[in-house]
Amino acid sequence: MLEYCLNCDYAEEIPPTRETVIISVCGEDIEAIEELYRCPACGEAFTSSLGHDALTEAYRKYRHRHGLLQPEEIRQWREQAGLTQQELSALLGWESTTLRWYENGALQEVVHDNLLKSLMQQPLNLLQLIEKPSVVLNEEKRQQLRRQLHFVSTRLRPPVNPDAVVLLPAKEMVRWTS
């Protein structure tokens, strides 16, 4: 519920509405539901970070369609492997922001997805990465990871939802990534 319009002086509560939108993801049209608050006075629409996000839905559908990992699968696996985002990024030779974006919902490169899957499906591959001389891991951390790798499983927990409600003008298409 939006308490008043952020664009004009309309001061009544504005209830959420849902509109179907078509979002183009890598050249594929994907239908998704956008939840928004449309001001009956000026027609301006606002989205909420807690409301249903059409882009997130479209990306999820696209990943599902193409057998790509979902963000929570990546995060869950990394945490179970005992690696921080920084450590895993460095081991993979990725920019430090890349993994964070993926875990927060950005659409991943297929080549990156394949690399992650090869580590998930073959813990031996991850072990090889860990054993490589590297500046990110000290010997203590390596020992810890070797032990932890015995417990790696691909079992999933439900994803954690991001926090605060933030209302933004829909036309700016600003998205919060926590």
Ligand SMILES: [Zn+2]
């Ligand atoms: Zn208005």
